[in-house]
Amino acid sequence: MRLKGKIAIVTGGGGGIGRATAIRFAKEGAKVAVSDIDSLSGEKTVNMIQQFGGDAIFVKTDVSDSNQVKELVHITTSTFGGLHIMFNNAGIANSEVRSVDLSEEEWDRVIDVNLKGVFLGIKYAVPELKKSGGGAIINTSSLLGLKGKKYQAAYNASKAGVIRLTQNAALEYGKYNIRVNAIAPGVIDTKIIDGWKQDARKWPIISRANALGRIGTPEEVANAVLFLASDEASFITGATLSVDGGGLTF
Ligand SMILES: NC(=O)c1ccc[n+]([C@@H]2O[C@H](COP(=O)([O-])OP(=O)(O)OC[C@H]3O[C@@H](n4cnc5c(N)ncnc54)[C@H](O)[C@@H]3O)[C@@H](O)[C@H]2O)c1
Known part of the structure; x- marks a missing residue:
């Protein structure tokens, strides 16, 4: 078991990548706080973990809300006794519209969830990781944080921001043995791409x-997150690991 004795938080743990990672972490021996804005899907992940004898709790959280993220970290540490791994993964897409047609409200919401949510995750996790003598933070960026795509203004900007925020935190907290890395998934089979799937013309290309x-x-993304969370990645920090089937090179 690669995470035996470790305590982890997974945000967006009710969704595709978060759920697969929470399950993988638990199978590798970690105690997992599954966090999501959607209680039903988050609790389902916890049930799935408990079914194979894993240890997990659900904490309802909107990652864009400072008090809720603070509380998420507090509940996790008071339930399990510490924190070693923070997976800042919750995220939302923006509507497929030109930037001139994107509302300010939608811009603000995408930036608040995808970028501020990661900032808050780092802000409240770091003091607890320091108490544990170090740990790992993994932030979910995207292939679209590394390259532009039409009609994705807020998403592109938020995910690019996650990469710089990751490097910033890696520099600030390396001296406390806290490693901070990002993953950049390509197109992964989860709910977030439902809109693209329904586009009969574009989907075969995308x-x-x-x-x-x-x-x-x-699960293929969860494998990469597990690696970055584990001691096998002990000399890796500030990196962005593409998990995109070569999407960046295409
Ligand atoms: N699926 C892809 O193709 C792909 C590609 C690149 C990056 N990503 C990123 O991966 C991450 C996970 O997405 P996914 O693909 O598993 O999609 P998903 O929609 O299945 O999962 C996202 C989860 O985040 C939760 N969430 C949304 N807003 C939240 C909030 N404010 N607070 C807490 N939880 C919230 C949702 O309820 C959902 O369970 C996201 O950051 C996404 O941008 C996905």
Whole structure:
């Protein structure tokens, strides 16, 4: 078991990548606080973990709300006795519209969840990771944080911001043995891409736009997150790991 004795938080743990990672963490021996804005899906992840004898709790959280993220960290540490791994993963898409047609409200919400949510996760996790003698933070960026795509203004900007925020935190907290890395998934089979899937004209192109010619699974992303969370990645910090089937090179 690669995470035996570790305590982890997974935000967006009711969704595809978050759920697969929470399950993988628990199978590797971690105690997991599954956090999501959606109670039903978050509690389902906890049930799935408990079914194989894993240890998990659900904490309802809107990651864009400072008090709720603070409380998430507090509940986790008071329930399990500490924190070693913070996976800042919750995220939302923006509508497929030109930037001139994107409302300010939608811009603000996407930035608040995707970028401020990661900032708050770092802000409240770091003091607890310091108490544990170090730990790992993994932030979910995107292929679209590394390259632009039409009609994705807020999402592009938020995910690019996550990469710089990751480097900033890696520099600030390396001296406390806290490693901070990002993952940049390509097109992964989760709810967030439902809109693209319904586009009969574009989907055949989008779904093959990488070197491997297929979309990825949440479990394939979870494997990469597990690696970055584990001691096997002990000399890796400030990095952005693409999990995109070669989408960046395409
Ligand atoms: N699926 C892809 O193709 C893909 C590609 C690149 C990056 N990502 C990123 O991966 C992450 C996970 O997305 P996913 O693909 O699993 O999609 P998903 O929609 O299945 O999961 C996202 C989860 O985040 C939760 N969430 C949304 N807003 C929240 C908030 N304010 N506070 C807490 N939880 C909230 C949702 O309820 C959902 O359970 C996101 O950051 C997304 O941007 C996904």
